[in-house]
Amino acid sequence: MLLLIQYTLxxxxxxxxxxxxxxxxxHGGVINIGLEGIMVMGALGGALMMKYIPAGTAAPLILLLxxxxxxxxxxxxxxxxxxxxxRFKADQTLVGTALNLLGPAxxxxxxxxxxxxxxxxxxxxxxxxxxxxxxxxxxxxxxxFNWFMLIAFLALAASWVVLYKxxxxxxxxxCGEHPQAADSVGINVYRMRYAGVLISGALGxxxxxxxxxxxxxxxxxxxxxxxxxxxxxxxxxFGQWKPVSIGxxxxxFGLFRALSNVYTGFDMLVALKLPSxxxxxxxxxxxxxxxxxxxxxxxxxxxxxxxxxKGQR
Amino acid sequence: MNKRRITPGxxxxxxxxxxxxxxxxxxxxxxxxxxxxxxxxxxxxxxxAILAILKNFLYYPSPAAATKYFGTTLVKASALLxxxxxxxxxxxxxxxxxxxxxxxxxxxxASLFFGLGLHxxxxxxxxxxxxxAALAGGISGALKAYFNVNEVISCIMLNWIALYCxxxxxxxxxxxSTPYTRPLSSVNKGALLPSLGLPAFFSGNEFVTLxxxxxxxxxxxxxxxxxxxxxxxxxKATGLNKHAARYCGMKEKRNLIVTMMISGGLAGLGAAVFYxxxxxxxxxxxxxxxxxGFNGIAAAFLGGLNPIGTIFSSYFIQHITSxxxxxxxxxxxxxxxxxISAFIIYLCGFVLFFKLWLNRLLDKRDRKLSEKQEGGxx
Numbered sequence: 001m002l003l004l005i006q007y008t009l010x011x012x013x014x015x016x017x018x019x020x021x022x023x024x025x026x027h028g029g030v031i032n033i034g035l036e037g038i039m040v041m042g043a044l045g046g047a048l049m050m051k052y053i054p055a056g057t058a059a060p061l062i063l064l065l066x067x068x069x070x071x072x073x074x075x076x077x078x079x080x081x082x083x084x085x086x087r088f089k090a091d092q093t094l095v096g097t098a099l100n101l102l103g104p105a106x107x108x109x110x111x112x113x114x115x116x117x118x119x120x121x122x123x124x125x126x127x128x129x130x131x132x133x134x135x136x137x138x139x140x141x142x143x144x145f146n147w148f149m150l151i152a153f154l155a156l157a158a159s160w161v162v163l164y165k166x167x168x169x170x171x172x173x174x175c176g177e178h179p180q181a182a183d184s185v186g187i188n189v190y191r192m193r194y195a196g197v198l199i200s201g202a203l204g205x206x207x208x209x210x211x212x213x214x215x216x217x218x219x220x221x222x223x224x225x226x227x228x229x230x231x232x233x234x235x236x237x238f239g240q241w242k243p244v245s246i247g248x249x250x251x252x253f254g255l256f257r258a259l260s261n262v263y264t265g266f267d268m269l270v271a272l273k274l275p276s277x278x279x280x281x282x283x284x285x286x287x288x289x290x291x292x293x294x295x296x297x298x299x300x301x302x303x304x305x306x307x308x309x310k311g312q313r
Numbered sequence: 314m315n316k317r318r319i320t321p322g323x324x325x326x327x328x329x330x331x332x333x334x335x336x337x338x339x340x341x342x343x344x345x346x347x348x349x350x351x352x353x354x355x356x357x358x359x360x361x362a363i364l365a366i367l368k369n370f371l372y373y374p375s376p377a378a379a380t381k382y383f384g385t386t387l388v389k390a391s392a393l394l395x396x397x398x399x400x401x402x403x404x405x406x407x408x409x410x411x412x413x414x415x416x417x418x419x420x421x422x423a424s425l426f427f428g429l430g431l432h433x434x435x436x437x438x439x440x441x442x443x444x445x446a447a448l449a450g451g452i453s454g455a456l457k458a459y460f461n462v463n464e465v466i467s468c469i470m471l472n473w474i475a476l477y478c479x480x481x482x483x484x485x486x487x488x489x490s491t492p493y494t495r496p497l498s499s500v501n502k503g504a505l506l507p508s509l510g511l512p513a514f515f516s517g518n519e520f521v522t523l524x525x526x527x528x529x530x531x532x533x534x535x536x537x538x539x540x541x542x543x544x545x546x547x548x549k550a551t552g553l554n555k556h557a558a559r560y561c562g563m564k565e566k567r568n569l570i571v572t573m574m575i576s577g578g579l580a581g582l583g584a585a586v587f588y589x590x591x592x593x594x595x596x597x598x599x600x601x602x603x604x605x606g607f608n609g610i611a612a613a614f615l616g617g618l619n620p621i622g623t624i625f626s627s628y629f630i631q632h633i634t635s636x637x638x639x640x641x642x643x644x645x646x647x648x649x650x651x652x653i654s655a656f657i658i659y660l661c662g663f664v665l666f667f668k669l670w671l672n673r674l675l676d677k678r679d680r681k682l683s684e685k686q687e688g689g690x691x
Contacts, residue, residue: 090662
């Protein structure tokens, strides 16, 4: 049971972080389908930092450095989307999809190159980071508390404040609802949209890092992040683009994802004798079901997905 | 006296010419980026590696072997063509069918299960694949039409659901010692697509079958349907503005669902063409959705969203994807071609901007020319 709570919390943290990323981007008016690719790149940045960090580094410093590298890589990668969608008015779905393919491919090519340069026989796409990962975890009895759970919670609280209580957040939302009106009162729509995309890159990259460090101590980059970026988008829609609801939605989805990891610990579930594949499928099936119920009256930002053109009325 | 000569300027203004130019530019830039990445990894073999990707089957010195592997590339390209037609068809109607990958999986599951589990002849397997995949696509369409569920997200969820379902289904017809499904050639020869004597042209490559002409035929049919029929016009009108379409008396909900069904059916046909020639077996422990459907997106956009253009772009994408396996694996990984095709998709996002820019450039030139002429008169 404790294990279930632990996994639920950590997966919920991932989903909440990434969904918040999507939320910032969409409030600015840019649909970020590319979160999946951003997660992979952020995970790669963090994994490589963990791999190369000297063994004796103090735990808080490790946490800080690894987090920073994930966030930075995520932001840089999200600029691919930002530049194409904002400056060049590209189709946001198309560019986002390109990021999703680009991220894993680039990660595999890079990791393989690194592995092969270390030893010619090592052609795997796996990064091992067992030692450094311990810095993220504090054991409280049998419960492994992960600092990222706290970070995700703080990110949720901060997002609520930023979106609803600051000038920046309200302006950002204005750019996603009615960019022409925002522009008419002197807000630089392009700059706000870049800000939204960059924040989503930072949170998406961090989410990717949390995902690959949840439970395992090495990651095979050929697997990408198994559709988590899209689950996060479902969480975002279920949460109706509001931070508090996103947090609750993330907990629900996290629970279903955690079940597939730990269902063997429950006699009742084992007794049902369902194939494990079914549990793997569960988060996706549930999110589809949830979308059916909430999408009809969805409150998406009105201008999302439409490139802003100053000259257009 | 002016006999309406086609000047280079007028030629450049043609939409088709611009599209081809833009696609070629995307390819060149994509290859350039791939080359740069290879240079960063290991400067010594980068040029050879790019050449290996571009040469693909020409890697083999003997013409017989080269033609044989040319056939294999064509077989894979025909499946890819059908996937990209699936993406293209939906996109023309304003839907982004990222679910082609999942519909491909469903098609694979249906065709292999009908062939291996139920021992049915090939045409029934083919139909089953198309029908099952059309159903999978139809689900996304119906969710979009009746519940306003974003088709991209529902398609992604269905991709994963389809993958796990098909893994479970095909586990019933797998070989005992390996995670692969049993080969069609030993279990049920009747499920293999008829060869039509095509292997003779490809040094006896038995995988070249009916699928090849079928895929090209599908491309032509999609073009006719979209450009020459009332039904296709209605679909495109729904895609451009569904409220206007409803105002004109079109059934916009039905159109959405039908579009996704046709789109899904095309991807399913692609899977049938691929798996019913026996070129590959399904691995029932797969944990990622096959890349065929995603590459279909690349091919569709690289082909300028034109069914005939897609024939060439699908071949090109498959050519470099297959070529990736010939790079020197001591230095690089074959995923470099995935990276190149992903970057090509990214660049396709800039095509619209490129056209705008080109037109503006031409306008400027024309204005200068006419100013010069005016000046000459005065």
